[in-house]
Amino acid sequence: MPLHAGVVALFDGDAPALGELLERVRTRLALVPRYRRSVVTVPFGQGRPRWAEDPAFSLEHHVRATALPGGAGENELMALASHLLERPLERARPLWELWLVESLAGGRFALIAKTHAALIDGDGNRDLLAVLFDGGGAPAVPGRSPGPPPPALALLLEALAERATSPREAFESARLLGGRAREELRWRELDLLERLGAPPASRLNTRSGSHRRFAFLDAGLKGARRAKERLGGTLNDVILTAVAGALGRYLDEHGEDTDGLLLRALVPLADAGSGRLLASYAPLPVGIEDPRRRHAEISRALDGLRASGRARAASELLDAEGLAAASVLARAARLTASHHAFNVAIANVPGPQTPLRLLGHELRAVYPALPLVRNQALSIAVVSYAGRLCFGLLADYDAVGDLERLAALLKESLRELPKAPLKRPR
Numbered sequence: 001m002p003l004h005a006g007v008v009a010l011f012d013g014d015a016p017a018l019g020e021l022l023e024r025v026r027t028r029l030a031l032v033p034r035y036r037r038s039v040v041t042v043p044f045g046q047g048r049p050r051w052a053e054d055p056a057f058s059l060e061h062h063v064r065a066t067a068l069p070g071g072a073g074e075n076e077l078m079a080l081a082s083h084l085l086e087r088p089l090e091r092a093r094p095l096w097e098l099w100l101v102e103s104l105a106g107g108r109f110a111l112i113a114k115t116h117a118a119l120i121d122g123d124g125n126r127d128l129l130a131v132l133f134d135g136g137g138a139p140a141v142p143g144r145s146p147g148p149p150p151p152a153l154a155l156l157l158e159a160l161a162e163r164a165t166s167p168r169e170a171f172e173s174a175r176l177l178g179g180r181a182r183e184e185l186r187w188r189e190l191d192l193l194e195r196l197g198a199p200p201a202s203r204l205n206t207r208s209g210s211h212r213r214f215a216f217l218d219a220g221l222k223g224a225r226r227a228k229e230r231l232g233g234t235l236n237d238v239i240l241t242a243v244a245g246a247l248g249r250y251l252d253e254h255g256e257d258t259d260g261l262l263l264r265a266l267v268p269l270a271d272a273g274s275g276r277l278l279a280s281y282a283p284l285p286v287g288i289e290d291p292r293r294r295h296a297e298i299s300r301a302l303d304g305l306r307a308s309g310r311a312r313a314a315s316e317l318l319d320a321e322g323l324a325a326a327s328v329l330a331r332a333a334r335l336t337a338s339h340h341a342f343n344v345a346i347a348n349v350p351g352p353q354t355p356l357r358l359l360g361h362e363l364r365a366v367y368p369a370l371p372l373v374r375n376q377a378l379s380i381a382v383v384s385y386a387g388r389l390c391f392g393l394l395a396d397y398d399a400v401g402d403l404e405r406l407a408a409l410l411k412e413s414l415r416e417l418p419k420a421p422l423k424r425p426r
Contacts, residue, residue, distance in 0.1 A: 001208065001337075001371070001372060001373055001374060002085075002086065002087070002088045002089070002371060003116060003117045003118075003333055003334075003337055003371050003373075004085075004088075004089055004095070004096075004114045004115055004116045004117065004330075004333075004371060005114075005115050005116075005117065005326055005329035005330045005332075005333050005368070005369065005370060005371060006081070006084075006085045006112065006113065006114050006115075006214075006326075006329075006368070006369035006371075006392075006394075007111075007112070007113045007129060007325055007326050007329075007366055007367070007368055007369065008077070008081050008110060008111075008112050008214075008216065008366070008367040008369070008392070009110060009111045009112075009113070009129065009363055009365070009366045009367075010077075010104075010108060010110050010363070010364045010365045010366070010367070011108060011109050011110065011111070011358060011361040011362065011363055011364060012107070012108055012361055012362045012364055013107060013108070013109070013360075013361045013362075014102075014107065014109065015065075015100060015101075015102040015103070015109035016100075016109075016359045016361070018063070018064075018065040018100060020359060021063060021065075021098075021100055021359070022059050022060070022063050024132055024358075024359060025059060025063055025098065025128070025132065026059060028128070028131045028132055029128075031126060031131045032126055032127065032128050032131060034051060034094075034119055035062075035094055035096055035119070035128050036053060036054060036057050036094060037051040037052060037053055037054060037094055038051075038052065038054040038091075038092065038093055038094050038095075039051065039091065039095070039118070040052045054093060054094055056093075057093075057094065061090075061093055062093070062094065062096060062097055062098060063097075063098045063100070064097070064098075064099055064100070065099070065100040065101075065102060066080070066099055066100070066101055066102070067101070067102040067103050068080060068101065068102075068103060068104065069103075070103060071105050072103065072104055072105060073104070073105045073106075074216075077101065077104060077110055078214050078215055078216060080101065080112070081112055081214045081369070082211075082212050082213050082214040082397075084097075084099060084112050084114065085112075085114065085212050085214055085369055085394065086210060086211050086212040086397075089114060089116055094119070095115070095116030095118065095119045096113070096114060096115050096116065096119060096128060097113070097114045098111060098112075098113050098114075098128065098129075099111065099112040099113075108364070109361075111129070111358075113127075113128070113129045113326060115127055115128070115129075115326045115327075115329075115330055116330070117330040117331070117333040117334045117337070117371070119330065120326075120327045120330040120331060126324070126327060127324065127326040127327040127330070128326075129325075129326050130324050130325075130326070130327065132358060133356045133357060133358050133363070134356075134357045134358060134359070134360065135357075197341070198341060199263065199264040199341055199342055199343045200261060200262065200263060200264075200343070202251070202256070202263060202343050203251070203254065203256065203377070203399065204247075204263070204343050204344055204376070204377050204378050204399075204400075205343055205375050205376065205377065206375070206377050206396070206399045207374065207375055208372050208373075208374065208375065208376060208377055208396040208399070209396055209397060209398055211396070211397035211398070212372075212394060212395065212396065212397055213394075213395045213396075213397050213400060213401075213403040214369060214392065214393065214394050214395075214403075215392075215393045215395075215403045215404055215406075215407040216365075216367035216390065216391060216392050216393070216407070217391050217393075217407050217410065217411050218365060218388050218389065218390055218391070219388070219389040219391070219411065219414045219415075220387065220388065220389070221384055221387050221388055221389055222387065223414065223415070223417070223418045224238050224239070224389055224414070224417070224418075226418040227241075227417035227418045227420065230418065230420055231291075231292060231295045231296075231299075231417070231420060232295075232299065233295065233298075233299035233302075233303075234299075234302075235348075235384075236267070236302075236348050237295060237298055237299040237302065238295070238417060239346070239348055239382055239389070240265065240267070240282055240284065240298050240346060241291060241294050241295040241298055241413075241417060242410060242413040242414045242417055243265070243284065243344075243346055243380055243410065243413070244263070244284040244285055244286050244288075244294055244298065245286075245289075245291060245294060245409075245413035245416070246406060246409040246410035246412070246413040247263065247284060247286045247344070247406075248261075248286030248287060248288070248289070249409050249412075249413075250405065250406045250409050251286060253405075258286050258287040259287050260287050261285075261286050261287045262283050262284065262285055262286075262287075263283075263284040263286055263343040263344065264281055264282075264283065264284065264341065264342045264343050265281065265282045265283075265284050265342060265343065265344050265345070265346045266279055266280075266281060266335065266336060266339055266342040266344075266345045266346070267280050267281070267282045267302075267345075267346055267347075267348075268280070268328075268331070268332040268335055268347055276331075277328075277331045277332060277335055278335075279335045279338075279339045280302075281341070281342060282298060282301060282302055282346075283297060283298060283301050284298070284343070284344070285297045285298070291413075291416060291417055291420045292420045292421060295417075295420070324349075324351075325349050325351060325366060325368050325383045326368075328347070328349045329347060329349065329368050329369075329370055329381060332345070332347045332370060332381075333370060333371050336370070336371070336373050336376070336379070337373050340373075340374070340375065342376075344376070344378050344379065344380065345370055345376065345379045345380070346379075346380045346381070346382075347368070347370050347379075347380075347381040347382070348381075348382050348384075349368060349381065349382065349383045349384075350383075350384050351366065351383045351384050351385040352385065352386070353384075353385070353386055353387060354386065355386045363385075363386075365385065365388060365390050366383050366385050366390055367383070367390050367391070367392040368381035368382070368383050368390070368392040369381065369392045369394045370392070370394060371394070372394060372395075372396060376396075377395055377396040377399035377400055378393065378394070378395045378396070378399075378400055378406075379393075379394050379395075380392070380393050380410075381394075389414075391407075391410065393406065393407055393410075
């Protein structure tokens with residue numbers, strides 16, 4: 001399964017020349033040095049894969065331009081994003097791509113960014129898209145050529161030396177060679193399911209294929225904040241309430257019995273001690289039509305985590321002055337890949353409320369894409385930016401053939417929340 005996060009960024013104005021974009025990327029790569037590195041493997045599986053400078057690195061392999069037919073709108077952009085997001089990244093090169101999409105209707109253009117989950121350094125929050133915007137004050141990349149890749153023999157000797165000086169590494173390597181790592185992982189997963197319980201059966205958990213559908217939508221942040229004031233809890237609770245309402249109506253329309261159905265969402269939160277993302281679970285009471293009751297159940301379930309002080313908002317991981325959506329999504333993707341006891345993954349990434357510009361063009365919206373994993377047919381991510389909530393829905397092509405209908409239901413659900421009654425109806 002492709003494990004790259006994606007971002008579709010929509011800008012005002014005519015697209016800059018590809019050469020101009022290439023030059024901006026070239027002058028900012030020093031801030032994200034891993035974007036020049038590729039993965040190299042240790043011979044005979046005697047160690048973990050390593051990062052090494054790509055000796056054949058070329059920006060032209062990663063930054064490319066494409067154009068839609070004249071007057072193409074958002075539907076055509078979503079179709080193009082679906083096609084690009086379903087394509088795996090080339091493993092022999094640094095694991096990222098940036099596509100310039102020209103000639104959108106209304107005098108706009110877009111960037112579509114893909115970043116593999118392994119590329120983002122867990123100790124920092126910077127990704128390439130975040131450092132490209134105007135005003136970054138970044139230094140130019142030093143004029144040097146990457147050295148040759150490390151020889152296979154050197155990698156092998158380094159791994160063997162590491163094993164000799166670290167008993168844990170020796171033990172890990174022995175398990176890998178003996179084929180026991182996969183078996184242990186399977187038992188850990190079974191143990192988790194035994195303690196947590198398998199998620200309820202749903203059309204959202206059919207085995208995913210290789211093709212994708214992508215849809216996006218906008219909602220006003222003011223409306224969501226009004227809903228938060230009326231209902232209490234957090235903005236994340238409001239978003240989960242809206243998603244649960246939309247999923248309930250969608251499943252009803254497809255003949256699923258939602259009466260009493262409680263789906264389970266994987267919701268990444270930040271660990272208060274280490275700052276790393278935690279895999280938290282939230283109930284989605286999709287069978288409850290009343291938005292206030294739906295919200296109360298979700299908020300009550302998450303209050304325990306918040307009260308304990310162990311988890312905090314993902315916004316505390318971010319640079320308040322920049323856009324770090326891709327980096328947080330990449331880390332969230334690693335969580336979804338290692339957990340399977342959920343129906344749908346939902347990532348909420350707060351972003352800057354001051355508009356950003358790229359090469360003089362204002363960023364109007366940024367739509368995130370959280371990758372799918374095995375037996376997952378839908379993921380939902382949202383970035384708050386400049387007074388808007390920007391939702392991105394990524395789905396398996398066959399399992400969710402009418403993703404645009406789900407997006408419309410989500411928009412309806414978001415609109416109804418600010419009007420929710422202050423008192424619980426009798």
